Amino acid sequence: GENVEQHPSTLSVQEGDSAVIKCTYSDSASNYFPWYKQELGKRPQLIIDIRSNVGEKKDQRIAVTLNKTAKHFSLHITETQPEDSAVYFCAASIPHSNSGYALNFGKGTSLLVTP
Amino acid sequence: DTEVTQTPKHLVMGMTNKKSLKCEQHMGHRAMYWYKQKAKKPPELMFVYSYEKLSINESVPSRFSPECPNSSLLNLHLHALQPEDSALYLCASSQGQQGWESPLHFGNGTRLTVT
Numbered sequence: 460g461e462n463v464e465q466h467p468s469t470l471s472v473q474e475g476d477s478a479v480i481k482c483t484y485s486d487s488a489s490n491y492f493p494w495y496k497q498e499l500g501k502r503p504q505l506i507i508d509i510r511s512n513v514g515e516k517k518d519q520r521i522a523v524t525l526n527k528t529a530k531h532f533s534l535h536i537t538e539t540q541p542e543d544s545a546v547y548f549c550a551a552s553i554p555h556s557n558s559g560y561a562l563n564f565g566k567g568t569s570l571l572v573t574p
Numbered sequence: 575d576t577e578v579t580q581t582p583k584h585l586v587m588g589m590t591n592k593k594s595l596k597c598e599q600h601m602g603h604r605a606m607y608w609y610k611q612k613a614k615k616p617p618e619l620m621f622v623y624s625y626e627k628l629s630i631n632e633s634v635p636s637r638f639s640p641e642c643p644n645s646s647l648l649n650l651h652l653h654a655l656q657p658e659d660s661a662l663y664l665c666a667s668s669q670g671q672q673g674w675e676s677p678l679h680f681g682n683g684t685r686l687t688v689t
Contacts (some may be wrong), residue, residue, distance in 0.1 A: 472615040491675035503617065510675070548616055552675050559605050559624030559670045562678055564616035568659065 462486050463551050465565025473573055478536045480568045482549035487531065490554035491527070492525060492532045493562065498545045506547075539572045546570070577601050578681035580665050586687045587655065595650040595684045597665030605670025605679060606627075606648040608640060611662045616678075623648060624670050656689045662686070 462485040472478050484492075493508035509516045509523045509532065516523050520539075522545055525532040546569050550562040578599045587593050597606065605624045609617035622630035623642040632638075637659075639651040648665055662685055666678040 493677050502682050504680070505677040508677055546614075554672050555622060555624075555629050559622060559629050560668075560672050560675055561607060561619050561622045561630055563619065567614075567616050 462489075462553075463549060463563050463565040465549050465568060467568060468566065469569045469571075471571045471573065472539055474539060474541060476539055478534075478539055478543070478570055478572075480534045480547055480549065480570075481531065482533070482551075482565050483531050484563075486551065486553055486563075487530075488554050489551040491560070493550050494523060494534050495548045495550065495564075497544045497567075503548060507543070510550075536570075536572065539570075541572050541574055544570055544572045549553040578665055578667055578679050579686050580681035582684060583659070583682065584685045584687075586689060587652065588689055589657075590650070592653045592654075594652065595663055595665075597648040597650075597681055599667040599679070600646055601667060601679065602645075603667035603669055603679070604645055605668045606642060606645075607666040608648070608650055609664040609666060609680075611664055611683070612625075617664055618685075621650075638665055652686075655686075657688050660687045664676060 465482045490511035495503035496506045497503045520537045522535045524562045546567045549565040554560045581596045608620040611617045621632045621640040641649040660684045664683045665681045668678045669676045
């Protein structure tokens with residue numbers, strides 16, 4: 460999406476290492492930030508999300524941090540496993556009329572975990 | 575298993591054909607979305623329906639025509655498409671309320687090829 464930047468575009472780590480993916484957004488009205496994992500030929504699936512009133516959230520090996528002032532948020536995966544290999548997308552909510560919202564996605568990070 | 579069902583899974587159509595993509599959800603979600611995804615790219619927002627009203631049309635060409643017959647169903651009518659419209663078309667749904675943002679749940683998509 461135009462207002463969500465994501466880095467790096469590719470990331471290769473060894474099994475057991477940590478992986479970090481970073482995103483920035485520009486719309487100050489964004490207040491919901493999910494992360495999706497998409498395996499080849501499959502649909503995007505939510506792995507973790509964070510709202511703007513929270514600075515950090517953790518779910519087992521996955522954590523997300525948010526700096527709302529700087530408009531940065533990051534995904535951290537610890538103890539990576541080969542099955543973590545996939546494309547990861549960050550996203551930011553964009554409000555619209557009728558009290559709804561949509562998501563704008565970053566360009567994606569292709570993560571490869573080698574045994 | 576996905577709670578958002580899309581049909582057909584694959585579609586090949588000529589440039590003069592008329593076809594429709596269908597999407598259904600029974601999670602009680604009030605917002606439904608069409609996204610387009612090209613290979614190695616992020617999902618790109620096309621349309622958002624909120625409470626059965628079209629809320630966002632991201633400058634999509636008129637050869638794509640969305641329809642929301644009720645809160646559980648979303649269609650995308652296709653006419654006079656171009657080869658560059660070949661892509662994975664993803665439907666998604668969410669609870670859809672600003673201030674109570676929740677994840678988008680994606681269907682498995684329709685792989686469209688325009689010949």
